[in-house]
Amino acid sequence: MFHIYCPYCEELREEEEFHPKGQAHIARPEEPDACSDEEWGDYLFFRDNPRGIHHEMWLHAVGCRKFFNITRNTVSYEILETYKMGEQPTVGAEHLAREEKTSSVQAAEGGQQTVGASDAALASVKGAQA
Amino acid sequence: MSNSIHVYDARADHATVNAESPLAYSFQSSGMPAPGEEGRAVVGERAFLGHLILRGGAIVLDEALREVLGIGLPGRPNSLTVDADGQRSVQWLSPDEWLLIVPGDETFGLETRLRAHLGGSHVAIVDVSAGQTLIELTGEAAHEVLMKSTVYDVDPHEFTVGKGVTTIFAKTSVILRRPDESRWELIVRRSFADYVYRWLLDAGEEYGIGVARESRHEPQ
Numbered sequence: 001m002f003h004i005y006c007p008y009c010e011e012l013r014e015e016e017e018f019h020p021k022g023q024a025h026i027a028r029p030e031e032p033d034a035c036s037d038e039e040w041g042d043y044l045f046f047r048d049n050p051r052g053i054h055h056e057m058w059l060h061a062v063g064c065r066k067f068f069n070i071t072r073n074t075v076s077y078e079i080l081e082t083y084k085m086g087e088q089p090t091v092g093a094e095h096l097a098r099e100e101k102t103s104s105v106q107a108a109e110g111g112q113q114t115v116g117a118s119d120a121a122l123a124s125v126k127g128a129q130a
Numbered sequence: 131m132s133n134s135i136h137v138y139d140a141r142a143d144h145a146t147v148n149a150e151s152p153l154a155y156s157f158q159s160s161g162m163p164a165p166g167e168e169g170r171a172v173v174g175e176r177a178f179l180g181h182l183i184l185r186g187g188a189i190v191l192d193e194a195l196r197e198v199l200g201i202g203l204p205g206r207p208n209s210l211t212v213d214a215d216g217q218r219s220v221q222w223l224s225p226d227e228w229l230l231i232v233p234g235d236e237t238f239g240l241e242t243r244l245r246a247h248l249g250g251s252h253v254a255i256v257d258v259s260a261g262q263t264l265i266e267l268t269g270e271a272a273h274e275v276l277m278k279s280t281v282y283d284v285d286p287h288e289f290t291v292g293k294g295v296t297t298i299f300a301k302t303s304v305i306l307r308r309p310d311e312s313r314w315e316l317i318v319r320r321s322f323a324d325y326v327y328r329w330l331l332d333a334g335e336e337y338g339i340g341v342a343r344e345s346r347h348e349p350q
Contacts, residue, residue: 008224009208010207010208011207011208014281014282014297017297062296063296064223064224064296065224065296066225
């Protein structure tokens with residue numbers, strides 16, 4: 001079982017108390033009426049399914065019953081950070097790239113979200129995030 | 131907007147229907163083993179207390195509560211404040227939610243005075259007295275019974291006096307708190323009270339668990 005840090009309860013709690021609630025940081029289009037069907041469909045139905053770093057919403061369902069965000073590695077299940085709603089993550093996709101670089105592991109089989117370990121790859125990931 | 135809120139006394143003197151504790155039926159159907167000589171755990175219900183859920187900003191609620199009740203709102207997560215004679219308590223449930231427990235006959239008066247004090251502030255006060263009940267667990271093995279039942283760390287050195295959490299208990303959830311050295315309190319939903327009671331009897335069997343009869347208040 002995982003111990004997950006709830007940023008509202010300010011302590012590590014048992015995984016059993018939590019529910020995953022899907023991808024985080026999805027912004028509702030400012031003007032839904034001005035959206036094309038595709039844009040609206042993307043917002044409503046389509047979610048990322050990355051191999052690597054993923055930002056997710058979780059709910060401390062038995063506990064403070066608040067939503068918060070988790071940055072998680074979908075390959076290793078490692079939880080890299082948890083932070084409150086409305087805050088921005090401090091760990092992003094470049095985290096993996098950096099890790100790969102320091103451990104001199106080349107691009108993971110099947111292509112992780114951040115493939116390769118060159119400075120160029122790191123920069124491109126950062127660029128894509130901005 | 132306070133004039134559009136209907137506040138009514140759930141325990142009005144003219145009520146002709148007798149109140150029944152959530153465990154009244156369980157005491158009959160599952161029995162009430164008396165605490166034995168060797169008994170190291172005792173369970174008891176403190177029924178008919180007034181439970182109020184306070185929601186809103188900590189600062190306005192704290193101010194009103196200090197004025198009306200003389201105790202402050204616990205600001206730290208998972209903490210519990212108990213007044214001098216141990217009858218009234220406020221517990222942190224979430225960043226904007228607190229549970230206030232007072233003797234049953236004070237509930238309506240307190241809610242009215244709190245509302246008057248808070249005026250038009252953006253807060254909510256909900257009387258949930260009928261929806262939940264308080265089960266008390268005492269005895270030297272109380273924490274051992276809890277260790278078998280909950281995923282939360284209830285080691286007495288870790289779960290110190292003045293702490294209170296909402297967590298999983300067996301297959302349901304409870305509000306678990308420790309108002310003083312000798313007592314643990316479980317606040318359970320009315321519909322799960324029977325389940326929790328029977329679980330406690332079962333889990334506590336090896337410690338000779340018994341039921342304290344004096345803490346069982348007869349319906350008025």
